[in-house]
Amino acid sequence: MKKVLLAASIVLSMGSVQANSFDALGCSGCHGAGGKSAIPSYPSLAKSVRPNLDIVKALKDYQSGARKNATMNAMAPMAAGQEQAIADYLAGQ
Numbered sequence: 001m002k003k004v005l006l007a008a009s010i011v012l013s014m015g016s017v018q019a020n021s022f023d024a025l026g027c028s029g030c031h032g033a034g035g036k037s038a039i040p041s042y043p044s045l046a047k048s049v050r051p052n053l054d055i056v057k058a059l060k061d062y063q064s065g066a067r068k069n070a071t072m073n074a075m076a077p078m079a080a081g082q083e084q085a086i087a088d089y090l091a092g093q
C-alpha cells in the first residue's frame with residue numbers, strides 16, 4: 001500500500017510538470033519533446049510540423065501490422081487505448 005501511495009505521489013508530482021502519455025510512454029525519447037524531432041530518422045509528430053499526419057490511424061496500422069516498422073510495431077501496442085489522447089496532445093504542439 002505504501003508503495004502504491006508512493007507511486008501515486010510520483011505520478012502526481014510529474015503531473016504538475018506535464019502529464020501526457022506521449023512522455024510517459026517514452027515516445028518523446030525518439031520523436032522529441034512535444035513531437036518535434038531533432039533527429040532525421042525519427043519523424044516529427046507535432047501538428048505544427050505535420051499538419052496532415054493522422055496519429056490515431058498510424059498507431060492502429062502499426063498495431064495491426066498493416067504498417068510495418070520494427071520499432072513502431074513494438075511501440076504502438078503500448079499506446080493501446082491512448083491513441084486519441086496522444087493525438088490530442090500532439091494536436092496542441
Ligand code: HEC
Pocket residue numbers: 022025026027028029030031041042043045053054055058059068069071072075076078079086
Ligand atoms: C525507439 C524510437 C521510437 C520510439 C520510442 C517511438 N517511435 Fe514512433 N517512430 C519511430 C520511427 C523510426 C518511425 C518511422 C517508422 C516508419 O517509417 O514507418 C516512427 C513513426 C511513428 C509514427 C508515424 C509517423 C509518420 O510520419 O507517419 C507515429 C504516429 C509514431 N511513431 C508515434 C509514436 C508514439 C505514440 C510513440 C510512443 C508510444 C512512439 N512513436 C515511440 C521511432 C520511435
